[in-house]
Amino acid sequence: MAKDKKFVKEITSMEEDFAQWYTDVVKKAELIDYTSVKGCMVIKPAGYAIWENIQHELDRRFKETGVENVYLPMFIPESLLQKEKDHVEGFAPEVAWVTHGGMEPLQERLCVRPTSETLFCDLYSKEIHSHRDLPKVYNQWCSVVRWEKTTRPFLRSREFLWQEGHTAHATAEEAEERTIQMLNIYADFCEEVLAIPVIKGQKTEKEKFAGAEATYTIESLMHDGKALQSGTSHNFGDGFAKAFGIQYTDKENKLQYVHQTSWGMTTRMIGALIMVHGDNSGLVLPPRIAPVQAVIIPIQQRKEGVLETAQRLEAQLKEAGIRVKTDETDKSPGFKFAEQEMRGIPVRIECGPKDIEANQAVVVRRDTREKVTVSLDELAQKVGEILETMQGEMLERARAHRDAHTYVATDYESFKETINEKPGFVKAMWCGCRECEDKVKEDVQATARCMPFEQENLSDKCVVCGKPAKKMVYWGRAY
């Protein structure tokens, strides 16, 4: 037992030090490893399998709306990056450059893509000529590089994996429609698959993407009360089209600029899963995203019939579409339980000689640790039901946590006090001025997370300056 305890003991409790708890979980659940390049991580099998499930679920949803996947180079010539002024200014501070090919200095240095708007624009300027070439709805799965100063696994790394969708449309209306459509796909995916409730809204001018006309976002709240931007969708209007000369002839044979969008979701979402659902025993994965949904742990597995029964049950569960594994290693059951909890496998099935004699198994939920005894004849069906219930309850629990940590402030003193003392979202009215956002940032290190689509009228005055309010804003400290 001493060994079992040690395995779990090595995680710092989240109440004591949330940041250290997070680091412990990513390491002990074997999601990542550090490398010799600061800020770049190895994503290990347990972590990469989560990413593959994210990819699979998103890609299916994208393709249902007509998205086509492509792959573009990872290098962008400096002259191309500089074509759109706001865009280059936004990204310049964190761009990595390639200056040599072999021993030869390059004529023009190449940046390692921090995002690929400019490459897609270059491609579209060649591919689009007529209204018949529209719309273009491309996406790529790739990695991007942003030379961040402070890094944390999944949340902020110098190289990360993502998808970036880039579209071109004939009209402004169509581009806006696509921008919102993709935001809704992200929101549904987060809630239905990751069990993470989100607030949908628009970014302020200060917080929007470099070069965008409008940026829409989904914001979620982590267990420690900090916000996480979980997916963004940008409407570029015709700004990039004008900078890159992307024009088409319309039905009246007149030359028009296209209207563009881009949208992305990243490996950050693995960080979100950890910070929304995890506990002091480790990771807790929602069943729909979990690479392994159930693990069978044979008790006294050397006794006759135990392993055979475990294998028979595994086959039955697989047949029922459940992602299941049997832990046949020679570790003690206690150690296996601790490992299953650390890795966040949604349910474990314990089955030993006495259970087999009674034709039953014990099923334990990872999130609530609720134990039920189930007849072996209906194990697959019951486990399926437990996984569904767990998925729904995890979303509701995360929503209740978010709602309990969402506050309202109508004057600046209580606004600052709430931000400082109660981690979470603060809803407050805003006049629309950049100065007020800057003041909030300076006074309490919080930012405008979004102007939610579901607006409320909390008061007539801006919480910072007292001038007439234009929008209700969710404020918070963010990752």
Ligand SMILES: [Zn+2]
């Ligand atoms: Zn104001």
